[in-house]
Amino acid sequence: MSILTPGNGFADAAMIAAIVIFATVGDVLIAAAMRGIGDLDEIKAKSGLSGAILAVLSNGRFLSGVFFMGLSFFSLLFALSHADLSLVAPASASLTFVTNAVAAKIFLKENVDRRRWIAALFVCAGVALLAR
Amino acid sequence: MTFRRYLVLGVVAVTAPLGDTLLSVGMKRIGPVSLDHLATLIYAVSTPQILLGIALLICFFASYLASLSWADLTFVLPATSIGNVFVALLARFWLHEQISPGRWLGILLITAGVGFVTQGPSYTEMPKKCPVPGAEASQS
Numbered sequence: 001m002s003i004l005t006p007g008n009g010f011a012d013a014a015m016i017a018a019i020v021i022f023a024t025v026g027d028v029l030i031a032a033a034m035r036g037i038g039d040l041d042e043i044k045a046k047s048g049l050s051g052a053i054l055a056v057l058s059n060g061r062f063l064s065g066v067f068f069m070g071l072s073f074f075s076l077l078f079a080l081s082h083a084d085l086s087l088v089a090p091a092s093a094s095l096t097f098v099t100n101a102v103a104a105k106i107f108l109k110e111n112v113d114r115r116r117w118i119a120a121l122f123v124c125a126g127v128a129l130l131a132r
Numbered sequence: 133m134t135f136r137r138y139l140v141l142g143v144v145a146v147t148a149p150l151g152d153t154l155l156s157v158g159m160k161r162i163g164p165v166s167l168d169h170l171a172t173l174i175y176a177v178s179t180p181q182i183l184l185g186i187a188l189l190i191c192f193f194a195s196y197l198a199s200l201s202w203a204d205l206t207f208v209l210p211a212t213s214i215g216n217v218f219v220a221l222l223a224r225f226w227l228h229e230q231i232s233p234g235r236w237l238g239i240l241l242i243t244a245g246v247g248f249v250t251q252g253p254s255y256t257e258m259p260k261k262c263p264v265p266g267a268e269a270s271q272s
Binding site: 020035037046056097100104109110111118120121122127130132 | 149195198200201202205206207209210211213216217220234235237238239240241243244245246248249251252256258265
């Protein structure tokens with residue numbers, strides 16, 4: 001029996017964890033890149049649209065972030081071919097809100113106050129309920 | 133937060149779920165794609181639903197990047213999750229789909245979460261440069 005048989009709790013958890021981890025790393029890298037680049041509206045006003053696009057596309061963190069988002073997408077496709085959509089989609093979408101809040105606090109030093117924790121947990125539960 | 137910035141967040145919120153839904157509708161019309169017929173995927177990209185879905189997802193990504201250049205990740209992600217509620221309500225009132233009590237609870241929780249996060253600050257100001265230790269003391 002394959003370890004990736006549908007209903008295998010450990011395999012499902014590992015696949016969901018891979019999607020969530022890659023998505024979180026991608027989101028944090030992209031957010032860090034955009035914070036480093038600065039307000040895109042101001043860059044657009046100074047250097048035009050092409051200048052703003054160039055500033056984003058030439059940023060190493062942004063490109064790494066897109067790479068990890070791609071890994072997350074392919075992990076999702078892989079998981080969907082082995083596990084149930086009704087488990088993988090809501091679980092990965094909702095857990096990412098919480099892991100992003102933790103990662104943003106640690107790596108981006110964002111001010112994740114009580115209000116933002118509550119919002120992340122509410123949205124996490126809401127998305128899980130809505131996507132079932 | 134200006135009205136224009138709320139508008140950008142609105143575009144992020146609406147384009148992501150609508151783009152995903154259009155891709156899903158388009159791919160369901162085409163049916164399962166086997167590894168032996170990958171050319172079907174190229175045909176899929178030329179169908180109106182998939183084309184519109186891709187266009188919406190490009191709009192989403194551009195607005196998402198713009199919003200992250202002036203707001204925190206922990207503000208943008210919960211605030212734009214209201215898009216899931218729009219899509220669920222569209223499905224209920226436009227497509228006349230049934231929404232279970234569990235889903236109504238989900239809509240309520242997301243709306244409350246968005247309400248919480250948008251009441252607070254959108255951006256964590258970072259110190260521009262670390263002061264050199266002792267510099268202030270030597271100036272005074």
